[in-house]
Amino acid sequence: MGRRSIRERISGEELLRLLRRSLRVDWREYVALVAYELDGNPFAVLAAIILSQNTSDKNSIRAYERLRRTIGVTPEAILRASYNDLVETIREAGLPRQKASALKALAEAVIEWGGEKYLLEAPPGELRERLMSIRGIGPKTADVFLSLVRKAPGVFAVDTHAARIARRWGLVGEKAGYDEVSRALYSYFGPDNSEEAHRLIIALGRTYCKARKPRCRECPLRSVCPSAQ
Known part of the structure; x- marks a missing residue:
């Protein structure tokens, strides 16, 4: 070295x-902590981490707050929203099309897995593998969630x-x-x-x-x- x-x-x-x-x-300066404190539901935290990719927390926090205000941060709300509306809502986070696609894919997967309960109860290794199978979710996104929400060893x-x-x-x-x-x-x-x-x-x-x-x-x-x- x-x-x-x-x-x-x-x-x-x-x-x-x-x-x-x-x-x-200060938790207010970290988008994952903002989602964790304001909403607490696991999908919202994952959505916030996706928004934080390749941008500053300031930009991702503004995008997250607009998302929760105008569309909502549950799997059902993300799936109900049109792709174009989602893109415009999160544009401030950067890479809006890429992140909108990831949010849509995550919402669909979570519902297919049985809902947000799965995010809280699935074995951490299994959950990490499944999350990383979604295009737009890499090891950092999965690990921030596992560390913050699941306290995974x-x-x-x-x-x-x-x-x-x-x-x-x-x-x-x-x-x-x-x-x-x-x-x-x-x-x-x-x-x-x-x-x-x-x-x-x-x-x-x-x-x-x-x-x-x-x-x-x-x-x-x-x-x-x-x-x-």
């Missing part, structure tokens, strides 16, 4: 405590922030793929901290560990991060 790993300098539990003290996580969702930071921490190599990054972060933080660590890593990436011009001198991890030395 070319440099030392952060795990040689600080344990995952100690790092998590440092992140908690240093960063603010062995799951660490990886977005662009988590992948970048895991590499900068030396937990994985530069060419590591999704599954390798997910396993490394899960191993580092432990089975009880995945969902919280995921949100704190996003906050760290947004505030300090940016893709371009990271603010290493101001970062609360500057004394332990291999990339800040």
